[in-house]
Amino acid sequence: MIEVRDLVKRYGATTAVDHLSFTVQPGRITGFLGPNGAGKSTTMRLILGLDRPTSGSALIEGKPYRDLPDPLRHVGALLEARAVHGGRTAFNHLLYLAQTQGVPKRRVQQVLELVGLQPVANKRTKGFSLGMSQRLGIAAALLADPRILILDEPVNGLDPEGIVWIRDLMKALAAEGRTILVSSHLMNEMAVTADHLVVVGRGRLQADMPVAQFIAQFSGSAVLVRSPQLETLRAAVAEKGWQCTPSGQEGAVVVTGTTAPELGELAAARGLVLHELTPQRASLEEAFMELTREVGQFAHRAPGQPEPADAPVPGQYAPPSGQPDAGFTAPGAPGAGAGQPRGGNDGGH
Amino acid sequence: MSTITDTRSTLTGLTPLPPASGRAGFGGALRSEWTKIRSVKSTVWTLAAAIIISVGISTLGNWGQASHTSLSAADLARRDLVQRSMFGIMLGQLVMVVFGALAITSEYATGMVRTSLTAQPRRLHVYFAKLVIVTVIAFVVGEIISFASFLIGTHFWATKGVDLSLSSHGALQAVIGGGLYLDGAALLAFGVGAALRHTAGTITVGVFLLFVVSIIVNFMPDSWQADIDKYLPANAGGQVWATQHTADVGTAFGAWAGFAVYICYAVIALLAGLLVFKRKDA
Incomplete structure (x- = not known):
């Protein structure tokens, strides 16, 4: 120890x-x-x-x-x-x-x-x-x-x-x-x-x-949503207190602070047409960068990213340039199971 | 390369280690330092260079002087031919400085010192083990140089009718002293190296103390020189490989008093090195 x-x-x-x-x-x-x-x-x-x-x-x-x-x-x-x-x-x-x-x-x-x-x-x-x-x-x-x-x-x-x-x-x-x-x-x-x-x-x-x-805790959920009525949708999302961030794609935004079902129900309630509704899982890499961005000595800020000062708390999803759902999504991946005793090979030590 | 992928066995199948000995001690540190110094070619080459350069220069110098001198055997016998026979030490000391410096600064140059100190975190063990190894090796090499130089030198002077041998007055002490002087140069550099942790800087300081200082003092007024000259490392230490103890200006120390002054420089450097080695972050 x-x-x-x-x-x-x-x-x-x-x-x-x-x-x-x-x-x-x-x-x-x-x-x-x-x-x-x-x-x-x-x-x-x-x-x-x-x-x-x-x-x-x-x-x-x-x-x-x-x-x-x-x-x-x-x-x-x-x-x-x-x-x-x-x-x-x-x-x-x-x-x-x-x-x-x-x-x-x-x-x-x-x-x-x-x-x-x-x-x-x-x-x-x-x-x-x-x-x-x-x-x-x-x-x-x-x-x-x-x-x-x-x-x-x-x-x-x-x-x-x-x-x-x-x-x-x-x-x-x-x-x-x-x-x-x-x-x-x-x-x-x-x-x-x-x-x-x-x-x-x-x-x-x-x-x-x-x-x-x-x-x-740190890879907050986010939803990519594509709609021809994007501006109306944005307003509805804002009313709910969720955040919209640019997705890097034409006609689509990433909404954080909610889930795909919730967002879908909101759109249905308002009669808005959706062309895509994709749940996003922030990669661990992004969660880590989010967590250390404000304290990182050599923090880089990508163009279009918010100032670190008003950067939201960890958990906000910031998609990497034009690549939704990029990176590694780890939950449940072998080896990530926390604290589990590793079976199989009892090295006989 | 099947061993690379076959990791399921991890450490099983390796030799079981003997029960923990309890302590990584000074004996282990000595063995370790000996392995370190003998297992790099730079050490071997540096020491070989020290021998070749020193004995070579001594041989050339004595051959030249003996074959061109117009002095009689009686006049020659009044000179310090013992010291002259070991003239190559003047250059050899610089190579010994390189050896002493590298023994410690190479660990800092490569970053290896951190590996060494994780294996043996009691730093005094590491420092003194290194010191013992450097002292012994430099002593052996130093004595090889002084004895070889002298024995070759006697041959040239014999052709001029001067009978020099180890039983000549003061000869044995001076020849042993030649090796000790070289050992002192290596220790001085080792101490400076431990304090500075930098090869080029250490060699520069070593050359400055053993060579350049004498040149600077030469430009001082004579009355100052008389007081300062004998304390200079090379002059004080030079007495131990001489059979006659008068300096060009003023009076010189005797053989062992001079050597004591010379060794003081090394001891000061070694203490400074010890403090830095023990206290400063590796």
Whole structure:
């Protein structure tokens, strides 16, 4: 278990982590999500004792990282895949890590095999692709059979096959009862990987809940409606207190704050002709962007989007350019089932 | 690449680890640092370069001087031919600076230091393990340089009728001192490197302290030079690989007093490096 308690990290005038508290539980994958610059990597470095917190604490199984007697057996971490000396072979990179706490040499060969790097074990790492470097980083993290894994953007640079590989690996490890904290700035990746989400924006906690709850709470429903009597419809919608937003398509708008049946009944009551009535589910990506837009350091505003100041509360549906129902709709997707014990493979641990 | 897709096994099937040893200690840190330093070619090449350059320059210099001197054997015997035989150390010290610097700054250049410190978060263990490894390697290489230079040098001077050997007056101490001096240069750079975390900056500071300072002092008034000269790192440290202890201006330290002053520079740098390494965010 990882406990982050009221953690603060300031660099001069910049506050990278701002009174962050959350707990990472064993047996599930916790996605650590936030836009670039949200403080994810800093938080991970604080958990690993690499940086000193300005205040607050981060504990591993109740202890500060520095007090772990044999840290690699407790925590495996992948921070930056490229943070290896390019002149050293993959084998020797893992060997010097293993030697710090008496992990047998055989184990080095075995984790290299596990991640598929056996054929290049004796090659210097400067020739490695980013994907191979990520695999080496995973091997280092798994070296001493840790109960806790902390992985910073592990899918970066991996090909689709590699992404599936690491996703399955993390799920299997979580099923064995390990604690897994994995960061990403990609909501869709987290939606299919994580069970639980910790969302940060500008160093502050934005959400800490199961993935399914996150989707239900933040991807508000919306309805695309097409009508030749659009102006009359708009007025009727406004009377009801629902919101119209441009759909990016001629003759159609997106109405939020209601459901397709409600909107259909309204149209029928007023005798309005509808040419299309399509329920929209905001993708998780959009929900995430909505949640972090106001706090995101590098928030971009698309043309036509409202000013952040009067941006409505999370839940408003803002369709991406001319593509209704784009993106991933996650509820019920395999892997998104929150907190469910993962059956099937009881890794026998 | 069947291992890539076959993830159902996860970690089962891997060697069961021995029961947790309880503590990642200093012994493990030493083994780890030894592996680090021997497993990159840059270290090996730097040390090979130190030996080739130092011994090469010593050999060329002594061959040239011995074959062109017009001094008699008696006159030559009054000179510090022991120190002269190890002349290549003047350049060798710069390569040792590179070695000492790289031993720590390469971890920052690659970001690898964060991997190292997650494996061993007790930073003093890492620092002192590195320090021990660097000290021992630089000592061995330094002694190879000084002994090889001297033994080759004696051969050239023998042709001029000067009989030099390790049993000559002060020779053994000076030759051992030559290796110690080189070791000190590596330690100075290691300390500076830990404080600065930057390879080029560290090498610049090392070269400045060992070379440039002497040049600057040369432009000062003589009376100042007399006071300052002997404290300069290269001059103080130079006494330990000399058999005669008079400076060009003023008086010089004795062999070991000079070496103590020289090592003080290294110790100050090492303490500064220790503080930064222990306290600053990695």
